[in-house]
Amino acid sequence: MTSAMFRLGILLMLVLSGNILQGQTEIFSFDKDTSLSGWIANGTGRWEIAANNSIAGTKSLHHAYDNSQAGTDYLFHAYPVVLNFDDTLIWQFKIRHSYLPSSANRWTFYIAAGNPSACMPCNETALAVGVNLNSSDDGLNLYHINANGIKRLTNGTFNWEKSIGTGTGIVKIIRLPNGTYQLWAANAADGLWQFCEEVKSNIIPASCYFGISYTYSSAQDRKLWVDDISINSKPIASDRFRVDTFYFLSSRQLWVHFTAPIDPSSINASSVYFSPSIAGIRIESGCQHILVTFPEGSYDSISGQLHLIRLKSQGGLMINDTILPISRVETRAFDIVFCELMVDPTPAQGLPPFEYIECYNRSNHDIGMSKWVLSNGSTKIALPNMFLPKGGYLLVTSKEANGMFNHLNHVIYELPSGFLNNEKGTLWLSNEKGEVISYVQYQGNYITDKIKREGGWSLEIIDPNNPCGGAGNWTASRSLSGGTPGYANSVAGKNPDRKMPFLS
Structure with a gap:
């Protein structure tokens, strides 16, 4: 048996067994809820908890806005747990879209996002699952949504229209510690899980919020139901709140990304500062990042240290005091x-x-x-x-x-x-x-x-x-495929400029 088959067999047992982590499971089931308190929508009256045509129990979350025009409505909730990307994570939800998917009629479930909105693009990388976000093949896909736009991670091998149609589907996403995402789906009519595909990504998305976005044409609103949203994550270890990556976005802006959402109340002049001191530095924070902006027109190059002292995550974890070596050289012509x-x-x-x-x-x-x-x-x-x-x-x-x-x-x-x-x-x-x-x-x-x-x-x-x-x-190009996009050129070699300059 190959290692891939063995891993798939183990994962199948995990999927069939339901919630399998010895961690914290948060379940959003709408049976006992009477209001959407704590949820953030793009307008009033867009969503409701309704007994009409519920897909689990007696009540489900339902899109309720009767719109005379085409539109997009969303509903987000702050994460009740700090997601532990160093261990196995599992997300699951039920969804029914009583209209066949298209580019104009589609749903998107944001597994992890930095802002409570259906951003496309997003300043911080969001992770989402959905159908037809940037295609029309009706395939169920995982997506990264960031400043570059929407990037489809999977190949849409599970056809939602053919396998689920206008019925109720169950979607499960498993993320393994090595960054591999497993995408599973089942038709609620028979409950039989189908392995869709897997993809590996080491990008840690911002994870302050999760939510649903619904795009519809003028006559197809009020046709989406969601229920039994569950998130399973082991508690994050105390030493796992740390800097994930940092780099200069531009000549003046330094981006620092963390492994977990930041507690903004812990950011002050003594917890985040640059040495040697530079007057006019501005520190801003997002869900899972800090943006350091240096004063305009001051420096061709920046060299020093960024100090992160007693910074806390939203889950109360304290970062080990960290000093980042910062060096930015002015970009020159033909760099x-x-x-x-x-x-x-x-x-x-x-x-x-x-x-x-x-x-x-x-x-x-x-x-x-x-x-x-x-x-x-x-x-x-x-x-x-x-x-x-x-x-x-x-x-x-x-x-x-x-x-x-x-x-x-x-x-x-x-x-x-x-x-x-x-x-x-x-x-x-x-x-x-x-x-x-x-x-x-x-x-x-x-x-x-x-x-x-x-x-x-x-x-x-x-x-x-x-x-x-x-x-x-x-x-x-000498490549048999016609080119080498993203890789060293097939004709690469030394070809120095030996022509003497001259006046014309």
């Missing part, structure tokens, strides 16, 4: 370079048939790209809050390609159709100050192979350390 362009993606050789632009961080430090702009001279694309690690690749591709490059770490699905001219073009990448960091002029005839010039092959830079090498430093 990030354009390194691959798919200007004519068809006929596809093995990659999704969409244009893409790949950038590479060739510097020796991570670079925050918040408020950066990608331009072709006539159209500008604003990049979201993000950072690109040293040696990392950023792929910017078509909106229609959403989900097709999710195996890569840094993908933005914002490229409009026709952004790349097949014959020739110019691209600029500018930072938040408007300074040009990277620039390239390309021509389709850089691809000299007649067959490859018919389409489906990318232009790759040979030597990223010679970004101004022009035609002599770009050529057609």
Whole structure:
């Protein structure tokens, strides 16, 4: 028996046994509730606890708003427990949507979110499960929703319309300590669990709230019921409240993310401070992060230490006093370079048939790209809050390609159709100050192979350390799939600039 089969067998026993953790289980069943006290909605009268057509017990949560127009309504609740992402977590709920799913009629269950709203995008990474958030295949999927937009983590192998339809479904999500998520579903009519798929993600989402979002067309409101929401988590160990990651979003903004939600009352001038002291530093906190903003126009580089002293989580855990070494070097021209362009993606050789632009961080430090702009001279694309690690690749591709490059770490699905001219073009990448960091002029005839010039092959830079090498430093990809998005170029090699400068 393979290890994967053994793990699946163990998980099946866990699923069939119900709540299996020796931890704290919170169950939201609406039988005894008479009001939605403690829940946060986007307006009054949007939701109700109703006996009409309940899906569990005598009463269920029901969307109640009679809207004459299409809309989206949501309902969130603060987490009653601190989720322990170092151990096994289990979420489960029942749901009935008495209208077949579509892109205009869909539900989303936010397993973990930083704000009590149906954010798309979200400043802090949210984890959600739903149908047709950014597709129309009717598949049940897990999603990350963050500043980059919606990223589908799974492949939608469980078809909600065919397996559940307008009946009641039961959804269970199991997260293992190694970051593997298991997605399970059952039709309440027979209660037989079906393993949908699994995916691994080491991103820890913000977990201050959970909730439901319902998007509907004008005649399809009031057709959603939810019940028996359960969350099972072992208590978090006292030494597990710590910094998860930190990086510069921009030249002035430092983002510090934690493993659990922060108690905002514990943040003050003596618990979070920078040394050496800099006048005008601003400290702001979110659900699970701290944002440190340095004064405007003061520093080409920032070097020092961020002190986190006696900071508490919402569950009352005290962080071990932590000193973070902070160093930010001013981003210079060509620290990030354009390194691959798919200007004519068809006929596809093995990659999704969409244009893409790949950038590479060739510097020796991570670079925050918040408020950066990608331009072709006539159209500008604003990049979201993000950072690109040293040696990392950023792929910017078509909106229609959403989900097709999710195996890569840094993908933005914002490229409009026709952004790349097949014959020739110019691209600029500018930072938040408007300074040009990277620039390239390309021509389709850089691809000299007649067959490859018919389409489906990318232009790759040979030597990223010679970004101004022009035609002599770009050529057609040698990859059998037509390109190498997110990875080292197939034509990579040394091609230094040996041409002497001259006056013209």
